[in-house]
Amino acid sequence: MINKEEFRKKIIVSAGKIFSRYGFKKTTMDEIAKALKMGKSSIYYYFESKEEIFEAVVLWEANILRNELTTAIKSVDSPTDKMKNYVFVRMKSFEKLANYYNAIFDKNLDHFDFIEHIRSKYDREELAILRLILYDGTRKKVFNVDNSEYTALAIQTTLKGLEVPLFWKKKEVNIESRLNAILGVLFYGIVKK
Amino acid sequence: MINKEEFRKKIIVSAGKIFSRYGFKKTTMDEIAKALKMGKSSIYYYFESKEEIFEAVVLWEANILRNELTTAIKSVDSPTDKMKNYVFVRMKSFEKLANYYNAIFDKNLDHFDFIEHIRSKYDREELAILRLILYDGTRKKVFNVDNSEYTALAIQTTLKGLEVPLFWKKKEVNIESRLNAILGVLFYGIVKK
DNA sequence: AAATATTCGAATTGATTGGTCGACAATTCG
DNA sequence: CGAATTGTCGACCAATCAATTCGAATATTT
Numbered sequence A, B: 001m002i003n004k005e006e007f008r009k010k011i012i013v014s015a016g017k018i019f020s021r022y023g024f025k026k027t028t029m030d031e032i033a034k035a036l037k038m039g040k041s042s043i044y045y046y047f048e049s050k051e052e053i054f055e056a057v058v059l060w061e062a063n064i065l066r067n068e069l070t071t072a073i074k075s076v077d078s079p080t081d082k083m084k085n086y087v088f089v090r091m092k093s094f095e096k097l098a099n100y101y102n103a104i105f106d107k108n109l110d111h112f113d114f115i116e117h118i119r120s121k122y123d124r125e126e127l128a129i130l131r132l133i134l135y136d137g138t139r140k141k142v143f144n145v146d147n148s149e150y151t152a153l154a155i156q157t158t159l160k161g162l163e164v165p166l167f168w169k170k171k172e173v174n175i176e177s178r179l180n181a182i183l184g185v186l187f188y189g190i191v192k193k
Numbered sequence C: 001a002a003a004t005a006t007t008c009g010a011a012t013t014g015a016t017t018g019g020t021c022g023a024c025a026a027t028t029c030g
Numbered sequence D: 001c002g003a004a005t006t007g008t009c010g011a012c013c014a015a016t017c018a019a020t021t022c023g024a025a026t027a028t029t030t
Helices: A004-026 A028-037 A040-044 A050-074 A079-105 A112-141 A150-166 A173-190 B003-028 B029-035 B042-046 B050-074 B077-104 B112-139 B149-168 B177-189
Strands: none
Touching: A004 A028, A004 A040, A004 A050, A004 B003, A028 A040, A050 A079, A050 A112, A079 A112, A079 A150, A079 A173, A150 B003, B003 B029, B003 B042, B003 B050, B029 B042, B050 B077, B050 B112, B077 B112, B077 B149, B077 B177, B112 B149
16 A cells, blocks of 8 residues: 555645635535545544645645746746746646635635745745846846846736736636736846847 | 516526536525625525525526527528537537536535436427428438438437536546537538538 | 515524544554 | 554534524515
């Protein structure tokens, strides 16, 4: 058989799908168990509570996002491409995540603190990444801006602004077109020539 | 103010959205009421029970589908176009409906009889429509087949076969390409030249 | 102003659900 | 082997939830 940690992962992935579909409150332990074809009590051998599963799921999803972003940056060389890739993958992933978090918070704000914590941690990481790209870009003289924290923050704020329509749930929001627009703005001022 | 029947319709539309998202069981009267910005008890002035709302919603959705199909047929003249339009709109609508019914039946098979009833009624109607198009097509000598009930049934069976992947929930199923394939098969044998 | 239509807070009642417990099966290890 | 450990699960419990009722209050019509 597989070891305990592997099994926890299985539960996280399986439960994650249900949480993302129905939200925290509407997801029952019975459902999670049934999806895994095991007794409800057995789940409690791996996790202390429903909340613990939920938190593990959120951590897990956050990690997936982190990895996607890292590989997106590593896959190209020029600072311009790195920035483009980062913005694109980030927005694509958030589109998925937004749907997920919307379901989670639907009428249930208990986990706000926890999510806020994850989010602010992610924000700090993102700022660091942006600064790295900026540093690289200014050093190679392809960006028109300085590599100050202020610039990085400005970009981050723009990105966050793009998230808002995602949380309206309406699927009619066309991410691609908005993304192209913002990329244009971003690089119009940032990229030399 | 609006009259009682109008308000029932409002409830049907609003509740329909929630039912389609969460399914019958996971949808609460509280939610339905809150979405309508009214007290839960007030809903019971318009409907006897949650089930009655649900059934009204299903009837309502079925009617929308009926209308879409009727206009799709009326919008063109030639039997070939009618057939193409019918198949296309039907599959498009079922894509939406499948998602809806999947949510409804998720772990809840109580309404199976009711839905079966609606469905079999719809099937009979569809058969009649198909026969009409076939009759028109053979009369104008654009179809290669007879206008027997057997032919209509064969087409209907093919259409039903196309529904199956819709009920797998997986969004990866590419309806368009499958649709084109089936249309080709359908018309290869049916349409003259 | 009486009758009627509509709304809703509060109560009820049965079902659901997160979590526990102890029994038991499987596996590991000495 | 046999005993400790690991893992599974059915049955149960207390708390909460959720559908429905009721009666009183407010609006509207007659």
